[in-house]
Amino acid sequence: MMLETIKTLRDMPQEEYYVPGHRTCAGCGPALVYRLVAKAAGPNTIFVGPTGCMYVANTSYGCGPWAVPWIHAQITNGGGVASGIEAAYKAMMRKGKYTGERPHVIVMAGDGGSTDIGLQALSGMIYRGHDVLFICYDNESYANTGIQTSPTTPWGAVTTFTPSGPAVPEGKRLWPKDNAQMIAHGHPELKYLATASPAFPVDLFNKVRKGLNAEGPAYLHIQAPCPKGWQFPSSKTIEMAKLALDTGMFQLYELENGKYKISYMPKQRKPVDEYLKLQGRFKHLKPEHIEKIQNFVDQKVKAIEIEIAALS
Amino acid sequence: MGKKRLITGVVATAEAVRLADVDVISSYPIRPYTGIMSELARMIADGELDAEFVHAEGEHAQLSVVYGASAAGARTFTGSSGVGVTYAMEVYSPISGERFPVQMAIADRTLDPPGDFGSEHTEAESCRDQCWIQGWAATPQEALDLTLLYYRIGEDPRVLLPQYACQDGYFVSHIAGEVEIPDEGQVKEFLPPYKNKHSLNIYDPMIIGAQIEPEMGPPLQYQRYLAVQEAKKVIAEAYKEFGEIFGRKYSPFVEEYMTDDAEVVIFMQGAHTITAKNVAQKLRNHGEKVGVVQLRTFRPFNTEVVRDVLSKFKVVGVVDNSVNFGIAGDGGVLLSEARTALYGLGDKTKTVGFVGGLGGEVITMEEFYKMYAKLKEIAKTGKVEKNSYWLPYEL
């Protein structure tokens, strides 16, 4: 069954499948993303939840906030568990052991479960062509364990594993992985890929539906601001998401049938400092550090634009 | 009735998987179990079996795939050997804890280092606390039968636990022997369709595997404990019915061989029991009162049955085909468990350990002869001078 895309918030269904009653932070970006994803996917959906914030914070005390089936996976194996569910339904439907509607299978994995310890399972799942939507809700750290650096933590960010001190003034000294680009290249079975942000809920909603409509594996990388890890007030989650896009720290695009499409391009890119200065994780940075980040972002934006120009 | 073929353990296992009409198979190559998967791949290519064959990117992924597939309601099969078995370690407890009765064939292989294709039970035995049903086939026929038995036992609503169906690599997996392959009607009668108490179904949505707090730990673990206790009953029932339907009768927990009036016995599991039995037979011809007790079900370990059997003898020599460095008694896990089973019965039955066949080396008939000689000596002197002997150096 094809899911329709929408034009405005008013077209968004009222029904909730990720319902109130979870232990996620006040103002949690990933929880908001989850709610929008579940809305877009609808009732015929099975969620796979690898260990991470969206496992522990959602299910603590033997319960959970889902109106649809949900199963835990290890942080390592969201892609593998989802592959098994999809393969099971394929086999059971072919053999007449299941006669209902084919369920959507969605993995909701954090950046650790997508870009680090779970990367192998994700790549294997896409390589094999399983009809699964794998979503990385990227809050840019191992947040569930209390904020440790992950491959998507920005250069210069403070986490409990990359503190800033006299010997290491900048905090984190590594540049982040770009998982969407890693997945986009070298997975010929991939049918749809996009990046999304809760700053644009309609766009996010539609990308989830496109990913589910695609016959085969799809990957969404959704930036999900984290008030605890990034150290900003809970009320600023959307502002942070929007600033990430306006400064070029994160870009929105989709890749469909080998063609890239930019989803949002700021008219005038803001300096990264406007984004960094609002977050406690960057408050130790000196001007020369900020300049380094600005250069990195300039390069990254240029690279994406070149890539898109070449493939569009 | 079935037909006889000369086949290896890997083919026998694959035949059983075909007969069980498995829905999802996850593969990854590693010697010596690989042949099971190539055989299944061939069956699918030839239209003999209708199943999803998922080429996992490693053993950890293999187990992850069957976890998901079993949760969705499919009958599943996977397998591995050696370091592949330990690589997947993370996923074993979630599978048994969520009560998904997946089956994994283990064709044993020594753990690294260094690379060694030979069989040792170490890798499979190191999974013994993961709450899976576990036991060893000593012949290709037993490999086929164990596969069917374990689906039946593991999927029983009173059990709902995964199973390691083990066979010694090379000895059982690669040496062809005569196997009677049952027909589909018999298997249908023996093995009902798989149905779990919980599954991933959009018409009956459930939340499986939610995080708990410490106070929920005792009841949750105790549920699994009770399932293991229940499994002992179910194992006995299943073996009985298996004998009635297929005509092959096994003793479900321990199999006695030439133990009538025996003074000393060898207690062990796996392929080398066959050699032990042949040696016992020879010695019997010369009037020696020796026998073999083959452990058929390693997990759950049936303490009472093992105690009742072993306590009949003066001396029990326990052969461990694995390394358990630093273990109490310096033998292996079977020695420790046999002694636990005999606890409280005084000094009537003496026990001594032998560690042999390491790295896949053959346990020769001469070595078994030496073991029996040592047991006879202990029976005579009444003295156990050493807890255990590492073969070939200490005996």
Place this chain on the structure above:
Amino acid sequence: MSLDAKKLFEEPSLIQITTWARGVLQNKDARDVVFALANAGSKEGKYVQAWENYVDLPDRVGVPVRAYARVSEEPILSKYIYENENPDVVVLTEEALVKGNDVLAGMKPGGVLIVNTKRDPQYILKFLKDTTYLGTIGCVDATGVAGYVQTLSGAEGATDASGIGVGAGAVLAGAVVKAKPFVKPESVFSSVKNEQACRYGYNEVHLMTVNTTFPAFVPAPKKQLGVDDLPFAGTVPSVNKENEKRVTGNWRSERPVWSKERCTSCLLCWASCPDAVITYKTPEAMEFNNLKYCKGCGLCAAVCPTKAITMVPELDFED
């Protein structure tokens, strides 16, 4: 054996201090209170322990979390437990914690409650359900003096690089020892980084006696689940409209209030709420009808283009 096990393991000189706080925002200050008091006890040669509630961690922004100290004249017997079952002192690092949290649960007769608030004790008492065993309540404006210190340092048992007793926690530790002098004030003052703040708490806490006589106290037995109290493998049915096992309205220190006049029905608040607190039948009438779950993050107010939503202190509402 025929010993009375309950009597055998009594610890009459054991003082239990429990601090409640808002996760992430104030957990450091909660930790500071208990570590300052435990260090003070240690200086005086007493037996001490201090820790954060393990089950409350990892903490989430706003979630009620607890930290504990134990100070005893005798060696502590019950060392490895999760919670202070019977606190002598309860500290709240934020006033709205009195709502929806059973902060006085298990309190010993004559126990002390210290609250970080500008309000007076009389008003706070309104929100406490059962004050049978409460002896003294004390209010002090700790944040007005020192403010909360938000840091990730010190989490999961590691060293807190910012030091002990920098902000509001120092004030509250001072207030505790004024209300219940189980250690000398000087021992506490010298156990915090911000001594001035600590002295302020000691000197300025507004104490009020609540009860002087108490009925006999019988500690509740430890809760134990039976094997059938948990469903098969812990699996539960998916929920329908809400997950009632995890009500989160008690996380809130501020409540969103919607004004129909200013609302332009853009639905941004509705689309921005992680907790699906807001619903609507028509876009012209937004309904904040899931306040039972509202954590008070303020996202709805922040995204509102016309300021139709304002955040109001939770304790201004008596419901």
